Amino acid sequence: MAEYYDALETRDPEERERELLAALANQVAHAKARAPGFARTLKDVDPRAVGSRAALARLPVIRKSDLKALQESAPPLGGLNATPVEKLAKLFVSPGPICEPEGHGRDWWRTGRALHAAGFRRGDLVSNTFAYHFTPAGSMMESGAQACGCIVVPAGVGQTEMQVAAIANLRVDGYVGTPSFLKLIVEKADELQADISSLKKALVGAEYLPPVLRGALGERGLSVLQCYATADLGLLAYESRGPDGKVCEGMVVDEGCLLEIVRPGTGDPVPEGEVGEVVVTTFNADYPLIRFATGDLSAVLPGRSPCGRTNVRIRGWMGRADQTTKVKGMFVHPSQVAEVLRRHPQIRRGRIIVDQAEGQDRMTLHCEVEAVPADFAAAVVATLRETTKLRGEVQLRKPGELPNDGKVIEDARKYE
Amino acid sequence: MAEYYDALETRDPEERERELLAALANQVAHAKARAPGFARTLKDVDPRAVGSRAALARLPVIRKSDLKALQESAPPLGGLNATPVEKLAKLFVSPGPICEPEGHGRDWWRTGRALHAAGFRRGDLVSNTFAYHFTPAGSMMESGAQACGCIVVPAGVGQTEMQVAAIANLRVDGYVGTPSFLKLIVEKADELQADISSLKKALVGAEYLPPVLRGALGERGLSVLQCYATADLGLLAYESRGPDGKVCEGMVVDEGCLLEIVRPGTGDPVPEGEVGEVVVTTFNADYPLIRFATGDLSAVLPGRSPCGRTNVRIRGWMGRADQTTKVKGMFVHPSQVAEVLRRHPQIRRGRIIVDQAEGQDRMTLHCEVEAVPADFAAAVVATLRETTKLRGEVQLRKPGELPNDGKVIEDARKYE
Numbered sequence: 001m002a003e004y005y006d007a008l009e010t011r012d013p014e015e016r017e018r019e020l021l022a023a024l025a026n027q028v029a030h031a032k033a034r035a036p037g038f039a040r041t042l043k044d045v046d047p048r049a050v051g052s053r054a055a056l057a058r059l060p061v062i063r064k065s066d067l068k069a070l071q072e073s074a075p076p077l078g079g080l081n082a083t084p085v086e087k088l089a090k091l092f093v094s095p096g097p098i099c100e101p102e103g104h105g106r107d108w109w110r111t112g113r114a115l116h117a118a119g120f121r122r123g124d125l126v127s128n129t130f131a132y133h134f135t136p137a138g139s140m141m142e143s144g145a146q147a148c149g150c151i152v153v154p155a156g157v158g159q160t161e162m163q164v165a166a167i168a169n170l171r172v173d174g175y176v177g178t179p180s181f182l183k184l185i186v187e188k189a190d191e192l193q194a195d196i197s198s199l200k201k202a203l204v205g206a207e208y209l210p211p212v213l214r215g216a217l218g219e220r221g222l223s224v225l226q227c228y229a230t231a232d233l234g235l236l237a238y239e240s241r242g243p244d245g246k247v248c249e250g251m252v253v254d255e256g257c258l259l260e261i262v263r264p265g266t267g268d269p270v271p272e273g274e275v276g277e278v279v280v281t282t283f284n285a286d287y288p289l290i291r292f293a294t295g296d297l298s299a300v301l302p303g304r305s306p307c308g309r310t311n312v313r314i315r316g317w318m319g320r321a322d323q324t325t326k327v328k329g330m331f332v333h334p335s336q337v338a339e340v341l342r343r344h345p346q347i348r349r350g351r352i353i354v355d356q357a358e359g360q361d362r363m364t365l366h367c368e369v370e371a372v373p374a375d376f377a378a379a380v381v382a383t384l385r386e387t388t389k390l391r392g393e394v395q396l397r398k399p400g401e402l403p404n405d406g407k408v409i410e411d412a413r414k415y416e
Numbered sequence: 417m418a419e420y421y422d423a424l425e426t427r428d429p430e431e432r433e434r435e436l437l438a439a440l441a442n443q444v445a446h447a448k449a450r451a452p453g454f455a456r457t458l459k460d461v462d463p464r465a466v467g468s469r470a471a472l473a474r475l476p477v478i479r480k481s482d483l484k485a486l487q488e489s490a491p492p493l494g495g496l497n498a499t500p501v502e503k504l505a506k507l508f509v510s511p512g513p514i515c516e517p518e519g520h521g522r523d524w525w526r527t528g529r530a531l532h533a534a535g536f537r538r539g540d541l542v543s544n545t546f547a548y549h550f551t552p553a554g555s556m557m558e559s560g561a562q563a564c565g566c567i568v569v570p571a572g573v574g575q576t577e578m579q580v581a582a583i584a585n586l587r588v589d590g591y592v593g594t595p596s597f598l599k600l601i602v603e604k605a606d607e608l609q610a611d612i613s614s615l616k617k618a619l620v621g622a623e624y625l626p627p628v629l630r631g632a633l634g635e636r637g638l639s640v641l642q643c644y645a646t647a648d649l650g651l652l653a654y655e656s657r658g659p660d661g662k663v664c665e666g667m668v669v670d671e672g673c674l675l676e677i678v679r680p681g682t683g684d685p686v687p688e689g690e691v692g693e694v695v696v697t698t699f700n701a702d703y704p705l706i707r708f709a710t711g712d713l714s715a716v717l718p719g720r721s722p723c724g725r726t727n728v729r730i731r732g733w734m735g736r737a738d739q740t741t742k743v744k745g746m747f748v749h750p751s752q753v754a755e756v757l758r759r760h761p762q763i764r765r766g767r768i769i770v771d772q773a774e775g776q777d778r779m780t781l782h783c784e785v786e787a788v789p790a791d792f793a794a795a796v797v798a799t800l801r802e803t804t805k806l807r808g809e810v811q812l813r814k815p816g817e818l819p820n821d822g823k824v825i826e827d828a829r830k831y832e
Binding site: 099 | 491492501502503504505506507508509513515538539541547548549550554555558562567568569570571572573574575578581582585586587
């Protein structure tokens with residue numbers, strides 16, 4: 001039973017970085033040549049010059065929230081696909097609607113690596129309870145499980161009694177799905193006094209895993225690990241266990257992507273450890289998403305995982321990055337906060353807090369600064385007004401005073 | 417645009433028969449060697465001797481209705497799989513529960529041939545509305561569509577508005593699913609005034625297609641053909657169009673199976689044209705079902721299809737073959753009718769009709785006979801009683817008087 005999925009996981013980190021950046025230059029060239037959407041946005045980019053993290057950080061970001069408009073203007077995939085639609089394997093339609101492609105080939109979504117880390121092995125029988133209809137979730141995990149040599153029971157979501165019966169009758173080894181549905185299945189099995197003791201491992205995702213649930217399932221002999229994947233990008237990160245058998249802190253980034261954490265609303269990487277938006281570049285040949293902003297918040301967890309995998313770790317999902325809100329009926333976007341900061345480089349971090357005073361919306365921009373001139377706050381007020389078309393206040397704070405939670409707009413209004 | 421899926425479809429019928437029977441001998445040897453269930457039932461069969469239809473007809477039949485008990489005694493597949501479970505791709509769980517395997521490899525269920533005949537071609541976008549959860553239907557059609565080079569939208573069943581939106585937005589070319597769900601989608605599109613005119617072809621199955629629905633859809637420019645497939649065997653037969661563009665009568669048998677029509681409750685082939693139970697032998701290497709009785713009624717349609725395909729045609733689905741009923745609280749099975757006929761070879765066809773007389777169940781065996789001795793009916797009454805443990809009457813009929821509908825037990829009781 002191999003501990004690692006392949007040799008990539010234990011590469012020297014510098015070697016990995018070199019190989020990823022070399023692949024990046026090729027991917028940029030490929031995307032420019034084959035995907036009209038990238039040919040347009042990367043028109044002035046020389047692929048040979050994209051050989052560093054700094055150069056990557058200058059490339060434009062594509063936001064998840066832009067996909068709908070892009071796809072409407074150039075159906076079905078906004079011109080971001082390098083493989084023409086007629087040579088793809090599947091098209092999914094997620095709520096939005098947002099269309100997602102799947103190409104041909106083994107483990108296209110790269111989930112096999114996460115399943116392997118969660119203990120799934122050749123010959124295991126796996127109940128895949130992610131839905132297969134319209135969403136790619138089911139197909140995403142099925143292809144990964146098959147890459148691990150598992151046999152899949154395509155169970156989908158719902159029909160809890162039938163799920164229990166299938167696990168009990170077929171002696172299913174592993175579960176794939178959401179943690180809350182696993183909880184329902186286990187409770188139903190207890191209620192029916194069905195023997196599901198064959199179930200020894202689970203890979204869960206798509207929602208929060210309460211530590212108390214993981215603990216309770218562990219006590220039943222059911223090991224639960226998490227993964228982080230999206231319908232556009234496939235697997236991004238996954239949990240692992242250390243040599244002591246304990247779940248390691250954080251999630252190891254998948255070998256098939258380059259991950260950045262940026263200040264929400266911008267494409268600017270934050271310092272290591274700071275919470276920001278997850279931006280990913282994949283090396284998928286069919287759908288070469290370059291600097292795709294997921295809308296999810298996370299942070300890099302410094303240091304190395306005790307499991308022996310050498311890739312960067314992130315803290316997992318920490319909320320949604322899109323903090324757009326309405327103040328006095330007007331939209332305020334994270335990109336507007338970023339614009340104010342851009343014009344006043346003395347501000348290290350900024351955060352708009354929206355609350356209410358005397359029944360009215362009140363907007364205050366809190367700015368972390370060192371020493372600044374006396375008229376600095378007034379100048380920022382003016383910029384804030386120019387940028388948002390709204391009157392706002394400014395409060396100067398010391399560096400480190402704002403919480404590290406990735407928020408640039410905080411809605412502190414009380415809604416009854 | 418090739419008219420036929422491959423050269424097999426237009427083989428000389430005698431060549432096909434020779435090739436199928438040669439393959440049959442190999443399949444019997446394979447099943448005996450690899451599948452413990454067949455090793456047992458075919459213990460005394462010499463594969464080299466199974467080179468004719470007559471020899472095939474002497475092999476034991478496995479009934480769909482036997483699967484549950486077989487699978488319970490040797491989970492999960494009753495020992496009928498030649499490939500061990502750990503080397504399969506998927507396991508499905510249909511109501512029963514009955515477990516069905518899917519192996520690795522291209523178009524494992526052979527549905528590509530039916531999709532091709534229905535006009536599905538490389539680059540077509542296909543909305544697959546068969547369910548993927550627990551049942552193999554979704555996977556069955558997806559793999560066939562991909563073998564045809566189509567791109568699949570795994571839509572599943574339900575969410576009619578989303579189905580309409582996906583077809584309209586993605587400009588879907590083809591529909592796969594039940595005819596009744598297609599009707600719902602088209603009606604919903606009309607109600608929403610959504611443009612689904614891209615939809616030009618449909619392959620439907622799993623239920624009755626009303627001719628008036630096919631006509632109405634045809635008038636909208638949507639060509640609808642049917643196929644007949646089962647969760648155990650994959651594709652069995654499919655419709656086609658003739659050179660005049662009209663739907664040809666009957667369904668052409670798939671090239672990947674050997675089909676027989678037998679008297680319900682027996683393994684005895686009926687004369688060509690007579691209605692009976694569909695029994696199929698597949699050449700699938702993973703799940704080599706030999707003489708699998710589907711429980712469905714159909715009949716061979718004599719003659720050749722005008723589409724140019726030379727394989728045998730059947731009439732499509734004509735009802736369920738399992739006519740087991742209860743008379744005065746006791747089960748009466750088709751196999752018991754067959755046993756009575758076996759003991760009295762003068763009876764060409766027999767049919768039990770159950771009705772009521774004076775508030776009591778009454779069972780009458782109608783027998784088609786030529787000239788018989790005077791005491792013949794009394795002898796049959798005795799055999800009927802011995803076989804069914806029930807008192808019954810016997811009526812002698814002339815050859816051809818009983819309807820050709822595959823029924824050996826007719827329940828003519830009125831239930832209020």
